[in-house]
């Protein structure tokens with residue numbers, strides 16, 4: 201730990217002398233020995249777009265912070281994360297958007313966290329800056345090949361999270377898709393957001409070095425604190441949790457199916473999902489026409505609730521409203537597969553005339569088959585080159601293979 205203190209001081213001194221850090225930040229470094237220097241929480245990379253990404257990390261108390269980044273380990277640039285003129289200040293989480301990146305570039309970055317005491321409106325002061333180790337990741341962009349891992353319905357279950365993470369680390373994809381239902385049940389307290397989204401103290405977080413693409417699940421919209429989710433998982437676009445991304449030869453659309461319990465009889469009538477899906481339909485029509493997607497050799501869609509299900513009479517098991525609004529657009533756009541979760545039971549349906557794309561559904565939140573998790577937790581492993589996209593659904597703990605598909609471009 202003593203070395204860590206020296207490392208932080210040396211790093212900040214070097215940055216200050218290089219003119220990278222603002223004077224105030226460098227001046228806040230204390231020289232007194234600290235027997236228990238704080239260790240920063242691991243950052244998560246989320247909301248990737250072709251030219252940016254958001255870094256979020258948990259903090260132990262009221263703090264500000266920023267991200268130092270660059271295309272070499274020397275970093276050299278700073279993202280302060282100001283929104284409408286205000287730099288970040290929060291007691292549980294910091295979120296900094298890093299803009300102006302090159303698609304496909306390897307990016308090095310680290311976080312700097314500064315506790316701020318704010319006892320009253322006349323007195324604010326900064327504490328000691330804490331610098332994280334330097335991490336690196338590759339911003340998704342067009343290229344010859346891609347590897348993607350998909351999780352769904354982990355519901356804060358440690359066994360499942362450890363199993364899917366172990367398999368994912370072995371697979372070593374450049375992108376993780378977390379296909380909804382992160383929270384155990386609902387976001388009833390703000391601490392539910394910290395534990396479900398940031399995973400503090402629960403499991404090692406791979407998303408410090410691997411961008412995470414989030415598709416919101418129906419449980420992720422439940423509870424009073426679901427409205428604070430964008431502080432922890434910022435939206436990639438101006439509104440909504442839909443997204444468009446290109447990674448290697450794969451064009452990706454993320455859609456937000458919202459809630460599966462709709463109407464005035466549910467949750468005090470605080471949802472408005474059909475309007476939201478209709479707004480996404482307008483966005484979707486323009487998104488599929490963008491060259492980023494339209495020219496991709498392979499086209500995939502991720503959404504939490506499937507757009508079809510083996511028992512159509514199961515109300516809530518699939519999203520007929522999303523299917524009616526979106527599937528015709530997806531069919532015209534040449535989408536090859538829609539990958540979902542939600543039912544906690546694996547299912548694969550081959551393309552049909554009305555739905556000329558595969559529907560694939562991953563497993564549930566437990567590592568053995570149970571009533572809550574008829575199929576154990578799965579990872580969908582996707583590997584693509586220009587000609588072929590291979591897709592496997594694998595039970596994370598047992599490694600049983602549930603599906604192998606090869607799609608040609």
Ligand SMILES: [Fe+2]
Nearest residue numbers: 353381419542
């Ligand atoms: Fe679920």
